Amino acid sequence: MPNLKISELLNDATAVAGGDKLPIADASALTINTYTTALEIGTHATTAPVFAAGTASANTWPKFTSGTLLTTAEDGAIERSDANFYGCTDAGNRGYIPVRHFIRCDTAKTLTSTVAQQQLFDSPAGGAITLMRNRTYKFEGMLYITGLDAAAASNALIDILGAGSMTVGQFLWHAIGIDGTPTTAASRTGSFAITKASVASIVTGVANGNLAISFKGSFENNSADDTGTLIPSITLVVAAAGSVAIGSYFMIEALGGVDPVTSVGQWT
Amino acid sequence: MADTKIGNLPTDVVTLADGDKFPIADASSLGIDTFATALELKTYVNTAPVYAAGSASANTWPKFTSGTLLTTAEDGAIEVDADCFYGCTDAGNRGVIPIRHFIRADAARTLANQTASQIIFNSPTNGTITLETGTYLFEGMLYVTGMSATSGNFQVNILGTGTATVAAWLWHAFGIDSSTPTSANTQTGTFAITSSSAASVVSATTGTAIGVQIKGTFEVTVAGTLIPSLSLVTAIATASLNIGSYFMLERIGSTTVASVGQWT
Numbered sequence: 001m002p003n004l005k006i007s008e009l010l011n012d013a014t015a016v017a018g019g020d021k022l023p024i025a026d027a028s029a030l031t032i033n034t035y036t037t038a039l040e041i042g043t044h045a046t047t048a049p050v051f052a053a054g055t056a057s058a059n060t061w062p063k064f065t066s067g068t069l070l071t072t073a074e075d076g077a078i079e080r081s082d083a084n085f086y087g088c089t090d091a092g093n094r095g096y097i098p099v100r101h102f103i104r105c106d107t108a109k110t111l112t113s114t115v116a117q118q119q120l121f122d123s124p125a126g127g128a129i130t131l132m133r134n135r136t137y138k139f140e141g142m143l144y145i146t147g148l149d150a151a152a153a154s155n156a157l158i159d160i161l162g163a164g165s166m167t168v169g170q171f172l173w174h175a176i177g178i179d180g181t182p183t184t185a186a187s188r189t190g191s192f193a194i195t196k197a198s199v200a201s202i203v204t205g206v207a208n209g210n211l212a213i214s215f216k217g218s219f220e221n222n223s224a225d226d227t228g229t230l231i232p233s234i235t236l237v238v239a240a241a242g243s244v245a246i247g248s249y250f251m252i253e254a255l256g257g258v259d260p261v262t263s264v265g266q267w268t
Numbered sequence: 269m270a271d272t273k274i275g276n277l278p279t280d281v282v283t284l285a286d287g288d289k290f291p292i293a294d295a296s297s298l299g300i301d302t303f304a305t306a307l308e309l310k311t312y313v314n315t316a317p318v319y320a321a322g323s324a325s326a327n328t329w330p331k332f333t334s335g336t337l338l339t340t341a342e343d344g345a346i347e348v349d350a351d352c353f354y355g356c357t358d359a360g361n362r363g364v365i366p367i368r369h370f371i372r373a374d375a376a377r378t379l380a381n382q383t384a385s386q387i388i389f390n391s392p393t394n395g396t397i398t399l400e401t402g403t404y405l406f407e408g409m410l411y412v413t414g415m416s417a418t419s420g421n422f423q424v425n426i427l428g429t430g431t432a433t434v435a436a437w438l439w440h441a442f443g444i445d446s447s448t449p450t451s452a453n454t455q456t457g458t459f460a461i462t463s464s465s466a467a468s469v470v471s472a473t474t475g476t477a478i479g480v481q482i483k484g485t486f487e488v489t490v491a492g493t494l495i496p497s498l499s500l501v502t503a504i505a506t507a508s509l510n511i512g513s514y515f516m517l518e519r520i521g522s523t524t525v526a527s528v529g530q531w532t
Contacts, residue, residue: 009303020292042317046320055336056339060338063345065344084357097365099354100364100520102528106526130360131358142439185470247437
């Protein structure tokens with residue numbers, strides 16, 4: 001390569017090609033008669049890269065730009081659609097990488113003594129999450145509530161949407177648990193739901209002040225925009241100042257984006 | 269920029285700016301009057317990158333450096349703090365990307381003939397995991413055959429004799445104590461707010477087998493080990509942990525985490 005002056009470089013290549021040559025001064029000898037190709041720079045940059053720590057400021061962390069998924073999933077590829085990240089460790093068999101949102105009680109939460117619907121979580125205060133429309137979501141959770149009315153053979157209704165503004169559909173979920181002394185082995189009861197709300201009582205009612213349930217299911221967010229909220233809530237059958245125990249949680253992740261989502265992976 | 273020949277460039281810029289220019293010989297025409305900017309090179313490198321395979325040697329695989337999470341989560345960003353990886357496919361709504369640790373029985377394992385607590389898994393030998401502080405989500409499934417016909421099954425202790433200091437337990441176990449858990453039957457079980465379930469973990473019967481699912485969360489407030497263990501209600505030499513039994517856990521945040529995502 002001629003020993004040109006910088007000022008003699010007039011044209012911007014704009015798009016770099018793998019074979020483009022760049023003069024380099026070799027690190028050890030500082031010789032000037034060597035070059036490297038853009039491809040070689042790319043190989044150097046992608047060998048054991050260490051991505052620098054980002055900060056709280058915008059555009060400081062690595063990002064994937066959403067695009068069109070490969071027609072045939074490639075081993076080792078990480079892809080990004082509008083809805084999800086995907087990974088593949090089995091050529092052709094792409095899977096989604098869960099991105100999980102959750103809320104939990106890090107301290108016990110005292111319920112309001114009312115039979116009106118009320119939110120389950122309050123940290124942050126509203127116990128509400130905003131989710132993107134036109135996505136299918138999988139959710140799960142666990143609730144352990146003490147201090148309910150001990151005389152009535154009933155417990156509560158759980159409403160996944162609560163007073164949230166989201167337009168939801170295609171609910172299918174299952175709750176299993178116990179109205180009794182949850183730490184003592186006993187029969188589980190429960191219910192399935194195909195709407196946002198369970199029956200009341202969500203598990204078979206017993207005259208006991210404790211309720212513990214596990215639940216899991218999925219639904220679609222068919223909202224007209226991306227501002228819809230979900231507020232997991234409870235409606236007590238009998239008013240009582242119950243307490244939602246530490247560790248109680250609700251977790252949610254998108255399964256896919258464009259309705260309908262029926263599968264991810266090498267299903268045929 | 270001084271109008272200097274390439275051989276007379278004595279100064280390292282150290283930090284590249286997007287607009288810094290590199291002289292290049294164009295691949296197609298071998299033209300020598302062309303340049304590319306650092307940003308153009310960056311775009312080239314970050315377009316469909318293929319990260320080289322690492323090896324067993326240190327510093328050979330791609331890594332993220334932990335830092336401060338974005339004030340406002342950005343669509344497509346991957347972030348890492350001291351606890352978790354995070355992803356965002358919904359501007360503003362960051363989520364945890366699970367990094368799961370597990371142990372499972374790849375071969376049936378005969379349990380010790382004792383009522384004292386014993387490790388559930390032994391591959392690797394100690395059935396022990398070392399955990400940093402944080403809040404963890406866990407799940408598992410256990411299937412044990414050859415148990416005593418005396419009414420009772422076992423107590424599960426998630427911490428076992430591990431050294432970690434663990435708090436804020438909430439977990440649920442449910443399953444079937446029956447000689448044939450593979451047959452449809454009533455599910456029983458327990459919730460626990462300590463490291464140990466009741467003994468028996470599901471309602472005791474004289475059945476000689478048990479299938480149980482477990483799931484819950486806990487906080488490790490002082491780092492240490494966790495050794496999932498069980499204590500047979502009645503000792504017997506034939507109790508055998510079935511292939512496929514597993515225990516899995518993932519960290520979801522710090523010991524004080526209350527939410528991740530666009531909760532308000």
